Amino acid sequence: DPALQADREVVLDAVRQTALALEFAAPAIRADRKAVLEALGQEGHALKFADPVLQADREVVLEAVGQEGRALVFADPTLQADPEVVLEAVRQNGFALASADPALRADAEVVLEAMRQDVLAMTFAAPSLRGAPLLALESVKSNAIAGRGASAP
Structure with missing residues (x-):
């Protein structure tokens, strides 16, 4: 119902339950900073x-990437x-x-x-960095830590 999709309070209630409900909100609500930040x-x-x-709003995007x-x-x-x-x-x-x-x-x-979070992120590094000694060392350290709990066959 377009009236419900444009009702700010209805949409806020919906995104509090399921953030991805923002998809079905009216364009004006999808441009509403508070509704988007809530989601x-x-x-x-x-x-x-x-x-x-x-x-394109830095604060909004920082909230999003901080969550996922x-x-x-x-x-x-x-x-x-933007590096930050x-x-x-x-x-x-x-x-x-x-x-x-x-x-x-x-x-x-x-x-x-990125590699500290997941060593496999190295695959997305620029080709010029993939063989860099510092990255190779981080990869070895991460793999060693990951393998500590493994038992020998």
């Missing part, structure tokens, strides 16, 4: 359904190139590196942070 507090992927203006790093894919490209936003995303989910601007995928600090 993002539960589910970062709700950024996908936010108005493009909010997908991979929500970076729905952020405006200018924020995919990308670092927040990869700290939450190393695979968010896949959505980062190529310049940040070539930044050793960003790649190391």
